[in-house]
Amino acid sequence: xxxxxxxxxxxxxxxxxxxxxxxxxxxxxxxxxxxxxxxxxxxxxxxxxxxxxxxxxxxxxxxxxxxxxxxxxxxxxxxxxxxxxxxxxxxxxxxxxxxxxxxxxxxxxxxxxxxxxxxxxxxxxxxxxxxxxxxxxxxxxxxxxxxxxxxxxxxxxxxxxxxxx
Numbered sequence: 716x717x718x719x720x721x722x723x724x725x726x727x728x729x730x731x732x733x734x735x736x737x738x739x740x741x742x743x744x745x746x747x748x749x750x751x752x753x754x755x756x757x758x759x760x761x762x763x764x765x766x767x768x769x770x771x772x773x774x775x776x777x778x779x780x781x782x783x784x785x786x787x788x789x790x791x792x793x794x795x796x797x798x799x800x801x802x803x804x805x806x807x808x809x810x811x812x813x814x815x816x817x818x819x820x821x822x823x824x825x826x827x828x829x830x831x832x833x834x835x836x837x838x839x840x841x842x843x844x845x846x847x848x849x850x851x852x853x854x855x856x857x858x859x860x861x862x863x864x865x866x867x868x869x870x871x872x873x874x875x876x877x878x879x880x
Contacts, residue, residue, distance in 0.1 A: 742848065742856040743863035745870040749840050750833060753877040759832035763825065770821050777814040784810060836877075843876040844869075 750756045784807045792800060847869060848856050856869070 739855070740851075740853045741867050742851075742853045742869040743860055743867050744840075744844055744856060744858050744873050745863075745868065746837075746840070746858045748870050749873055749877070750836060753836065753840065753874045755839055755877050756833070756836045759829075759836055763828055763832060766828065767821065767825055770817075770824075774814065774817050774821060777810060777817060781807060781810045781814055839877060840873060843873050847872050847876060 784803060788800070788803050788807060795803070844856055844858075847853070853869075857863070
């Protein structure tokens with residue numbers, strides 16, 4: 716008889732734990748989507764594009780200059796005197812080096828600025844997620860998951876909350 720009481724007690728405990736687990740409210744936020752679709756993220760991207768437009772134009776100028784020199788060298792290499800050909804090759808090498816240096820500098824500066832801007836977006840998103848979680852009484856909100864059902868995805872709410880600010 717005692718073992719039946721023990722099994723009944725165990726089943727009661729398991730049932731209570733199962734009910735508690737079902738009451739747990741979990742949310743998921745797709746951070747990548749927030750960074751791609753949220754208003755502040757889009758504004759940050761536009762700001763970076765404006766900020767780096769002049770430098771990208773300068774880079775494009777170097778690239779065109781290098782292409783033009785390369786075409787000219789290929790076209791005239793047979794008819795040019797050796798000294799002029801070497802001089803044009805040297806100039807092309809200088810242009811190529813300057814292009815690569817400028818490209819590397821722009822890429823490094825852009826990555827630094829993008830990280831700064833995304834950190835601000837992340838901070839705002841975290842505040843919005845916390846507000847949603849508190850208002851809707853979530854027990855847990857995760858931002859990275861191997862799988863998340865659309866039933867618990869609150870990304871649209873976060874994007875909307877960021878748009879309202």
